[in-house]
Amino acid sequence: MSNMATTLRLQAIALAVLLSRLAPASAKLQPPPLGIARPGCRDRCGNITVPYPFGIGAGCHRDDGLQGFQLVCDDTRSPPRLTIYGYNYQLSSLALDAGEARTYLNATRQCYNATGGFIGGRTSDTYMSLGTSPYLFSPAKNRLVALGCPNLGYFSDMAGYYVSGCMSVCRPSQYAIPGECTGVGCCQSAIPPGVNFFEPNTLNVPQGQGDSTFNTNVTRCRYVFLVEAEWFRYSDSVYLNRTDDFAVPVVLDWAVRNVGNCSAAKRNTTDYACRSANSGCVDSSNGAGYRCNCSKGYEGNPYLNDGCRDIDECQHKDEYPCYGVCTNTPGNYTCKCPPGTSGDASTQNGCRDKDKFTLALKVVTGVSVGVFLSVFVCFWLYLGLQKRKLIRTKQKFFEQNGGVLLQQQMRSYSSAGAGAGGFKIFSKEELEKATINFADDRVLGRGGHGIVYKGILEDETVVAIKKSKMMEEAQTKEFAREMFILSQINHRNVVKLLGCCLEVEVPMLVYEFVSNGTLYHYIHDKDLKADITFDTRLRIAVESAEALAYMHSSASPPILHGDVKTANILLDDKLTAKVSDFGASKLAPTDEAEIATLVQGTCGYLDPEYLMTCQLTDKSDVYSFGVVLLELLTRKKALYLDGPEENRSLVSSFMTALKAGRYEELLDSQVRNEMRADVLEEIAHLVVRCLSMSGEERPTMKEAAERLEMLRRYQQHPWVQAGGNAEERQNLLGMEQQNLPYKFRQQDVLDLEEGSTYTFSL
Missing domain, CATH: 1.10.510.10 (Transferase(Phosphotransferase) domain 1)
Structure with missing residues (x-):
């Protein structure tokens, strides 16, 4: 029995050790890779990634009634060839975030003999018609290039109308001017947005018979092609003497184009392409349509349900630096200093010992607070004294101008049931606000007794405010009583006195505004x-x-x-x-x-x-x-x-x-x-x-x-x-x-x- 018990204990210990070794491994399990294509569909053709809304085969692409999202992968070739269904245009790459695709297009070539006679060239398979597909030629990434000289290269739309073009000429080598494709031997021009058809043309400029300088002033062949601007680098030694055919990359802008822009697409929720919860819509910058992007802090495919997943910023420290404790949150992350330290954890050596830092911080804070409080108290006392002085001055003027008597008259008049007739005692601040501090552009007139300003009260009433220049001391004694009596005048041909301001040295009067001078x-x-x-x-x-x-x-x-x-x-x-x-x-x-x-x-x-x-x-x-x-x-x-x-x-x-x-x-x-x-x-x-x-x-x-x-x-x-x-x-x-x-x-x-x-x- 003892041997059996010992055996069981050993087995239990071994099992515990095994589980302890498996536990960390299970804790480090990574989430499945982000979805690229629809479930059950191919996400690659050779070395080209095929993300949804693009797809290979039935049910694997977005079906919005426009050809272009359905692709065909020919695995019989080496490497496999990816083409657009219905167009047979080969794609070399697809970019989901940028909304771009790349394809190759043959250059148009026309060659001439030494006397300027046409001897042949290539004009087939050099045009591209994108029809009503999601694709348009990118005006930002492509340029029309004409090589050779003399050469006038241009392209037209499906109706045969001119779209863009340029002309290149030649100079003898001893007069050559350095520069990349600036019109000598090579020229280039931009294309407008919204272009879905490209058919290049060249216009031959005849040369004189028996021109002995043919080899230096003209080229045997002339080319016209649309090309990705960053890919093309002109060199006269490479291109001027070419007589062969070649293909060049062209960038296409793609978007969901069946319903218009974002606002129209959001109204049609059943066909709205942005399916992921954490995604947004962006209007296309090239033609009508829109594209989808994952929200900030998320990555993946916004065209798939739950295709946008949270980015674990803590696993990407190059992009999201954190030199402390990093914690991932939905759509964001936090970065804090380790326990016992404080500071800025997003910078290297930004976290410092908390005790020393806290002590220094307390000292600096204490001194700063002390100085601030001293200055604040002094400033507060100064403001208080100035405010009390201002109040005393206003009260002095108010009493001097008969304000107390005027208030008593208004109260007695109101108690008698007559009301105050709309007469009001205004504060200085009210009249300053009404006239924008008595601005010059508010002056209505200047006279011997003072200046009249146009004012707008808080209730939007337009008034005329008279700011008098001076007044005899004897006049101020009777001023308030006289003003109150004048305010009771109610006649259609007398300007109504609405109120006055008595808390200034010379009282100001407020009249109704009369508009015609x-x-x-x-x-x-x-x-x-x-x-x-x-x-x-x-x-x-x-x-x-x-x-x-x-x-x-x-x-x-x-x-x-x-x-x-x-x-x-x-x-x-x-x-x-x-x-x-x-x-x-x-x-x-x-x-x-x-x-x-x-x-x-x-x-x-x-x-x-x-x-x-x-x-x-x-x-x-x-x-x-x-x-x-x-x-x-x-x-x-x-x-x-x-x-x-x-x-x-x-x-x-x-x-x-x-x-x-x-x-x-x-x-x-x-x-x-x-x-x-x-x-x-x-x-x-x-x-x-x-x-x-x-x-x-x-x-x-x-x-x-x-x-x-x-x-x-x-x-x-x-x-x-x-x-x-x-x-x-x-x-x-x-x-x-x-x-x-x-x-x-x-x-x-x-x-x-x-x-x-x-x-x-x-």
């Missing part, structure tokens, strides 16, 4: 030959007068503009007038006190009484409006500094002409042609009253607006336009006058100059 530019900068109808001028005057009358009579408290002029009257896209720019405006007092202030305004429009008393009244705006009315009628500027002294002022020119009884000469020619005489006298009468030296003799803005509106209705009345008789027109004018609170006297004498009177007969 100023009345000044409309009547003065416009082509002087361009028509501006009298009705348009009268309508603009009426709308401007109504806006000023509204501010004088309907606003609470009343508002005096203080700088009425054509540059402060804007026009929208329909030429509707909108009065703007309240830079010199004031609120009328609620008690009996007069307004005494520094004189502001624009020369040529200033009320003479205001200049003498420094007291701004509603009649000061009436005087300035009279000048605007004169500009509309005459289309002349209020002040001409370059002209003669007596003609520099439009008002003085008008008064002088009125005194001489020829004021009509000042009027614009179109006004004289369109305005009736009775309307002219009425308007002239109104202008004279507005320009009176005494404010008490001037009409109110409401009177002026009503008078102009009456004249506009009268001018537009059908009786007047039809040229009715004078009695009818007088009755109509009288009817219109009855609607006014003031009726002009028929004999109204105005004291315009001391000792002079002027009478209007109506």
Whole structure:
């Protein structure tokens, strides 16, 4: 029994040893080779690999209705011969990734005797027709070559039309110029893409009879052929004296061409050629069609199911260097330093001892972090101080400009249920963003009070932002209150004040944007030959007068503009007038006190009484409006500094002409042609009253607006336009006058100059 037990133990030990030796071998088993052809099909013909979609025999190739993927292998030859089924063209190689195939083609040859007579050559088996196969001649890899001289070589398509060609000539050897196939003895030319037919031709250039220099200036034979560019290397000693036949390699581009490009192929999933899960589609660069490639990190045949397999990068260290622990992953790999080391494992000697490296890294990191934190804290403190300084400065300006009072007014106005009328207090940053930091290309205009910019708010609202130049300290105390009252103005002919910015030294105002510029530019900068109808001028005057009358009579408290002029009257896209720019405006007092202030305004429009008393009244705006009315009628500027002294002022020119009884000469020619005489006298009468030296003799803005509106209705009345008789027109004018609170006297004498009177007969 003991012997048997001993025997069994020995057998067990032997079996264990055998299994231990077999285990490593089984662990090192390699996966089966990557599939090239379909299962059960030949993948080689001689030394040429035949990958699917190509195949030898039935069922072994891709069948898409086009000949070309089916190949024939003739094993009876040595070496075996691989040809394209149906074409009998021999292939010398097939490349799956590059999408190329190589074949051989005979060169066309024509030979001549010493006198230039044709003695024979080879023109058969020198053309190739690829039809509707997957193949096309590669324009990138092939060149058309013509050898011999003189020789004009070319080839044509199936219809006989020229495709490509070149000409070579000869030079005596003593004048030979070095160079490879550049036109002397040999020439070459590129071919276009999409070519599937090649038929070469040569054109003989006859030589003179008995040419004694034949042997040096011409060759016996001339050749034309299509050839792989990298294969062909020209040498005059090799090719110029050839008289035999030879074949040259030609590169063909192949692709799946039955459905078009990738996008069309992917829609037809049943016929889609890229069958492997880890594959992609690439459009053909030569003609219609597509090819398939394995995704990055995979290799194999993308035309077969599961044909693309993961690359084990760890087994290809030449391509994927790793000097540490390499771990393969699907489509990629990782490379890490061995335990106890750290660094870059993809470079040689990149992994270092972890303890030393960590210590050095900690020291460097500690110092760097310390320096960085110190700099960061200092920088943060500096920014904090600057930010606090900026906030204090903004708050100072905000309080100085009456911002606290304005906020209280807005809150009390809202609590009363009236709302704030859309008025908003903007921050400086909002307006900077709206104007792209007040860029020069956003400037709409420049004036005495400041610069106006075009701005676009965050809600895409287009606005006009006025950035004032300076402001008196006394003005800032009442600024916020006045701005809030101005914001409550809601009149179609007054530019709406949308808000303001008070956190800057000089407050900025935000107005609605009016698109068509100023009345000044409309009547003065416009082509002087361009028509501006009298009705348009009268309508603009009426709308401007109504806006000023509204501010004088309907606003609470009343508002005096203080700088009425054509540059402060804007026009929208329909030429509707909108009065703007309240830079010199004031609120009328609620008690009996007069307004005494520094004189502001624009020369040529200033009320003479205001200049003498420094007291701004509603009649000061009436005087300035009279000048605007004169500009509309005459289309002349209020002040001409370059002209003669007596003609520099439009008002003085008008008064002088009125005194001489020829004021009509000042009027614009179109006004004289369109305005009736009775309307002219009425308007002239109104202008004279507005320009009176005494404010008490001037009409109110409401009177002026009503008078102009009456004249506009009268001018537009059908009786007047039809040229009715004078009695009818007088009755109509009288009817219109009855609607006014003031009726002009028929004999109204105005004291315009001391000792002079002027009478209007109506």
